Amino acid sequence: MQPLTNEQIRAVIARGKLKDTIFKGLGLFCLSIALLVIVALIADMVIKGSDRFTLDFFLNFASRRATQAGILSAWVGSLLVMLVTALAAVPLGVAAGLYLEEYAKRNWLTHVIEVNISNLAAVPSIVYGLLALGIFVYKFGFGQSILSAGLTLALLILPIIIVATREAIRAIPAMIREGSMAVGATRWQTCRYHIIPYAMPGILTGVIIGLARAIGETAPIITIGALTFIAFLPPVPFTGEPPAGLFDWVMSPFTVMPIQIFNWTSRPDPAFEVNAAAAGFVLMVMVLSMNAVAIYLRYKMRKNIKW
Amino acid sequence: MQIHDNPALKAEARNLNFYYGEAKALKGINMPIYDKKVTALIGPSGCGKSTYLRSFNRMHDLYPGNRYEGEIRFFPDNTNLLSPEVDPIEVRMRVGMVFQKPNPFPKSIFENVAYGLRVRGENNKRVLDDKVESALRGAAIWEEVKDRLNELASNLSGGQQQRLCIARALATDPELLLFDEPTSALDPIATAAIEELVHELKKRVTILIVTHNMQQAARVSDYTAYMFLGEMIEFGKTDEIFIKPKDKRTEDYITGRMG
Numbered sequence: 078m079q080p081l082t083n084e085q086i087r088a089v090i091a092r093g094k095l096k097d098t099i100f101k102g103l104g105l106f107c108l109s110i111a112l113l114v115i116v117a118l119i120a121d122m123v124i125k126g127s128d129r130f131t132l133d134f135f136l137n138f139a140s141r142r143a144t145q146a147g148i149l150s151a152w153v154g155s156l157l158v159m160l161v162t163a164l165a166a167v168p169l170g171v172a173a174g175l176y177l178e179e180y181a182k183r184n185w186l187t188h189v190i191e192v193n194i195s196n197l198a199a200v201p202s203i204v205y206g207l208l209a210l211g212i213f214v215y216k217f218g219f220g221q222s223i224l225s226a227g228l229t230l231a232l233l234i235l236p237i238i239i240v241a242t243r244e245a246i247r248a249i250p251a252m253i254r255e256g257s258m259a260v261g262a263t264r265w266q267t268c269r270y271h272i273i274p275y276a277m278p279g280i281l282t283g284v285i286i287g288l289a290r291a292i293g294e295t296a297p298i299i300t301i302g303a304l305t306f307i308a309f310l311p312p313v314p315f316t317g318e319p320p321a322g323l324f325d326w327v328m329s330p331f332t333v334m335p336i337q338i339f340n341w342t343s344r345p346d347p348a349f350e351v352n353a354a355a356a357g358f359v360l361m362v363m364v365l366s367m368n369a370v371a372i373y374l375r376y377k378m379r380k381n382i383k384w
Numbered sequence: 385m386q387i388h389d390n391p392a393l394k395a396e397a398r399n400l401n402f403y404y405g406e407a408k409a410l411k412g413i414n415m416p417i418y419d420k421k422v423t424a425l426i427g428p429s430g431c432g433k434s435t436y437l438r439s440f441n442r443m444h445d446l447y448p449g450n451r452y453e454g455e456i457r458f459f460p461d462n463t464n465l466l467s468p469e470v471d472p473i474e475v476r477m478r479v480g481m482v483f484q485k486p487n488p489f490p491k492s493i494f495e496n497v498a499y500g501l502r503v504r505g506e507n508n509k510r511v512l513d514d515k516v517e518s519a520l521r522g523a524a525i526w527e528e529v530k531d532r533l534n535e536l537a538s539n540l541s542g543g544q545q546q547r548l549c550i551a552r553a554l555a556t557d558p559e560l561l562l563f564d565e566p567t568s569a570l571d572p573i574a575t576a577a578i579e580e581l582v583h584e585l586k587k588r589v590t591i592l593i594v595t596h597n598m599q600q601a602a603r604v605s606d607y608t609a610y611m612f613l614g615e616m617i618e619f620g621k622t623d624e625i626f627i628k629p630k631d632k633r634t635e636d637y638i639t640g641r642m643g
Contacts, residue, residue: 182448183448250487252483252485252487253487253489254446255443255446255483255487256483256487256488256489256549256552257489257499258443258446258476259441259443259476259480259481259483259553260476260477260480260499260500260503260552260553260556261473261474261476261477261500261503261504261556262473262499262503263473263503266503270489270499270502271489275490381490381536382490383490383536383538384487384490384538
């Protein structure tokens with residue numbers, strides 16, 4: 078083969094660059110579709126719901142009249158359910174992930190468990206709802222309460238937290254673990270002083286992704302029988318009927334944002350569509366701000382962790 | 385292999401075999417480690433010198449499928465470090481280690497050195513302060529870091545990080561200190577500092593050092609062992625090994641005809 082002349086080389090480069098340009102355009106096009114859809118959705122909700130962005134909307138209970146209906150019980154319910162979900166799912170998920178990565182022997186049993194954790198993540202959420210209806214609502218007698226809902230969603234996001242924990246742990250170099258063990262540390266000391274703190278940014282990301290998924294879940298919450306029309310708030314600690322305790326609110330009936338939205342969209346009166354759009358936007362803001370917090374915390378924590 | 389004007393023994397490998405699963409990585413190693421001396425392990429890549437070194441603090445126990453046969457006797461108490469009845473954590477409390485790549489924890493300089501003491505349950509601030517200072521002095525890095533003990537260890541240079549790791553190992557007064565190619569990730573100036581430190585440290589601790597660099601072995605060690613394909617080919621005083629090796633394979637390696 079003859080060596081290429083300068084003209085030929087330039088022609089080859091030009092052909093290659095043409096493909097570069099084509100792909101760049103294509104990629105940009107695909108990206109803009111995704112972004113446009115999101116922007117359109119948000120804009121649509123903002124425009125439709127603009128009449129309801131008042132303080133009253135956040136401070137009013139549900140009502141038969143669309144203009145007076147608000148989301149107070151829904152956003153309070155969502156936050157409380159998320160609190161229970163986080164309190165239940167984080168310790169369980171982190172402990173399970175830590176065990177699998179740091180303690181469990183690598184054998185067929187752990188392999189089966191690993192595969193099934195991924196399977197759990199793929200189970201439709203309504204199935205968790207059915208499970209929770211049988212176990213939490215009836216068997217344990219928690220009823221249609223915040224506790225039942227929180228535990229249900231905790232089960233739902235447990236696989237996400239376990240997987241995130243394991244991935245965060247795996248990203249810690251072996252030399253850090255060896256460095257700790259080499260001075261005579263036990264496995265637990267190594268986990269306590271090194272593995273858990275260094276995995277924390279990754280774990281946190283998983284927790285927030287999980288919670289962001291949970292806060293938007295509707296099906297399992299409907300299945301366990303959350304009410305759609307609630308005109309009261311769960312009792313503030315120590316204020317209910319005596320003997321009032323710190324955790325009375327966990328047994329309270331409740332509603333959550335997605336259920337409130339679902340309820341409004343299923344009303345025949347079109348005025349409720351405005352409420353639904355406004356509430357949808359609020360839910361969106363809740364999810365996005367959770368993500369923002371996650372990104373900020375991860376950035377802050379990672380700054381100090383360098384190998 | 386017989387040496388007569390010997391100092392006291394600190395440890396001794398007796399017919400040591402080691403297996404990574406089915407693969408036999410160490411084959412019948414017998415070797416003395418003399419007290420308060422520097423013993424260098426040399427040999428081509430994959431000859432088993434790091435594997436051998438990591439047997440002394442039972443590092444292999446961290447991973448499944450590894451198996452030891454034979455003994456490493458540890459003196460003066462004549463404990464077999466490899467015995468299943470001996471807790472590897474107890475072994476690691478007596479035998480310190482410095483790794484190939486500096487591996488400070490992403491914590492403060494102070495906490496890096498104090499870690500071994502904390503693991504032993506020491507939480508008294510004054511005791512920690514004292515021991516951290518003396519360990520940092522011992523590792524010849526005190527003057528460089530004394531004003532910034534609360535800064536992150538990752539802000540130090542590579543050579544400083546490695547001396548910090550030495551301080552971390554020294555803080556708990558190990559009887560034997562293992563060095564696994566401690567200068568392979570460092571520049572020549574940092575390397576010289578570490579070598580000088582090794583020379584200084586042997587006054588207080590027995591040292592076993594793996595090195596890729598024969599000049600380094602010649603400079604820092606009192607005894608040298610040449611390993612090849614998992615076997616101990618030759619062990620002797622460093623001068624003798626380098627000036628008149630008895631085994632042809634050692635000579636080939638040292639003169640650069642092989643490896």
